[in-house]
Amino acid sequence: MKIASYNINGINGRLASLLAWLEETAPDVVCLQELKTEDAKFPRAALRKAGYGAAVCGQRAYNGVAILTKGAEPIVTRRALPGDAQDKASRYLEAAVKGILIACIYAPNGNPQPGPRFDYKLAWLERLNAHAAALWASDVPVLLVGDFNVVPTDSDIYSAKSSWKDDALLQPASRAAFQRLIGQGWLDALRTLHPTEPIYTFWDYKRDAWRRNAGLRIDHFLLSRVLHERLVDGNVDVAARALEGSSDHAPVWLQLDEP
DNA sequence: ATGTCCTGGATACCAGGA
Numbered sequence: 001m002k003i004a005s006y007n008i009n010g011i012n013g014r015l016a017s018l019l020a021w022l023e024e025t026a027p028d029v030v031c032l033q034e035l036k037t038e039d040a041k042f043p044r045a046a047l048r049k050a051g052y053g054a055a056v057c058g059q060r061a062y063n064g065v066a067i068l069t070k071g072a073e074p075i076v077t078r079r080a081l082p083g084d085a086q087d088k089a090s091r092y093l094e095a096a097v098k099g100i101l102i103a104c105i106y107a108p109n110g111n112p113q114p115g116p117r118f119d120y121k122l123a124w125l126e127r128l129n130a131h132a133a134a135l136w137a138s139d140v141p142v143l144l145v146g147d148f149n150v151v152p153t154d155s156d157i158y159s160a161k162s163s164w165k166d167d168a169l170l171q172p173a174s175r176a177a178f179q180r181l182i183g184q185g186w187l188d189a190l191r192t193l194h195p196t197e198p199i200y201t202f203w204d205y206k207r208d209a210w211r212r213n214a215g216l217r218i219d220h221f222l223l224s225r226v227l228h229e230r231l232v233d234g235n236v237d238v239a240a241r242a243l244e245g246s247s248d249h250a251p252v253w254l255q256l257d258e259p
Numbered sequence: 260a261t262g263t264c265c266t267g268g269a270t271a272c273c274a275g276g277a
Contacts, residue, residue, distance in 0.1 A: 009277085010265050034277085036266060061266045062276065109277055149277095163261095204277090205263035248264075248277080 001098060001256045002026070004237075005219055007033040007106070007147045007202070007249035011066075014247060015043050021240055022050050027253060028070050029097050031104035033147045034247075035064030035090075042066065059090035065104045065146070067095045077101065083127035091124070099259065100227070101135065105146030110168030118168050121149070125177035129184075135224065136184050141259075142224035144186060147249065149218055150178040152188070156199070156217035163207070169218060186222035189254055193234050201236050202249045210241060219252045230257040 004027040008014055011032065022030070030052070035042065039058040047054050053073035057080075058064045067074045074095035081092040091106040107128070110121030128144075135142045151169050154160035164170055182188060190199055200215025207214065223231060234254035241250035 013265070034265085111277075205265095207262050209262095245264095 001028050001258070002253055003029040003031075003102070003143065003145070003221075003256065004251050004253040005031040005033070005104075005145045005147075005221065006240075006251040007219060007247060009034045009247040009249065010036040011064075012037055012041065012043060014245065015046060017240075017243060017245065019046065019050050021237075021251065022047075022052065022068075025237065025251075025253070026070070029102060030068040031102065031145050032066040032068065033064075033104070033106040035059075035066055036061055037064060055093060055095050057090045057093040063090045063106055065090060065093045065106050067093055067097065067102060067104050069095075069097050072097070074102075078103075081124070081127050082131055084123070087124070099141060100256075101140050101142045103135070103142065103144045103146075105144060105148060107147065107149040109149050110171075110174065113166070113168040113171055118171075121168060122173055122177060125150075125174070129177065129180050132181055132186065132222075133184055136186070139226065140224070141226045141230075143227065144181070144222040145220070147218060148178060148220050150174045150220075151216050151218055152178050152191075152220075156191075158198070158200070158212075158214045158216075162214070164216070169216065181222060185225060187228050187231070189221040189223050189231055189234055190217070190236070190252065192231070199236060200238075200250075201252055203241060205248050219249060221252065221254050227256065230259065231255075232257050 078094035201219035
């Protein structure tokens with residue numbers, strides 16, 4: 001079972017390349033972030049034609065997450081992260097797919113920091129920690145996947161002394177929130193599979209970052225206990241980032257064994 | 260401070276977010 005995550009940065013503007021990528025890589029499940037479109041303008045028909053059912057939590061212009069499933073419809077279990085009824089941003093979608101509970105995550109960017117946007121990021125990650133603890137306790141196979149907007153350690157960026165050092169993605173409080181998740185027992189799948197090599201999932205459009213390989217690792221797969229032993233392989237599809245008109249993220253994928 | 264690219268609103272650029 002192949003599961004991918006892709007911050008697409010505008011699904012309608014990149015629909016043709018998304019469809020080509022789906023055909024080429026044929027993942028069983030795809031978690032998408034930054035759709036930047038409302039539900040009514042989500043390209044459901046084109047994806048269905050490509051063989052994918054979809055659950056969508058859209059929003060006009062900003063945010064937006066979706067879960068695609070090949071030859072099936074996701075069974076939605078949640079459309080929002082619990083803990084703040086006032087938070088209307090579309091950043092969380094949870095669905096049961098082929099025996100796994102999949103949480104598609106688009107955490108807040110949090111810049112500039114300090115400030116209210118950073119406070120919101122930390123509060124959101126705290127709510128994620130609380131909900132993740134409940135999911136962990138359920139003993140169900142769960143995958144927390146998506147754009148966490150956190151660079152977990154200095155090994156997850158081309159240079160921690162770069163212009164990114166004051167960015168919200170690298171701050172100790174952001175990292176502490178991510179580490180609290182890991183502390184619950186969740187497995188950082190990509191880092192586990194590739195313990196020492198650089199892994200990047202995002203290259204800024206600015207400063208010629210792709211050409212310089214000035215990347216950051218901010219898209220993550222976190223596996224609940226029963227999924228640890230099913231982890232077979234995983235990596236970043238860097239070729240997709242090299243294409244003309246690409247998102248600033250590359251897709252990340254995992255291969256899980258059958259139970 | 261800058262770099263670039265997305266979306267959407269009232270235009271043939273700008274605001275806001277990343």
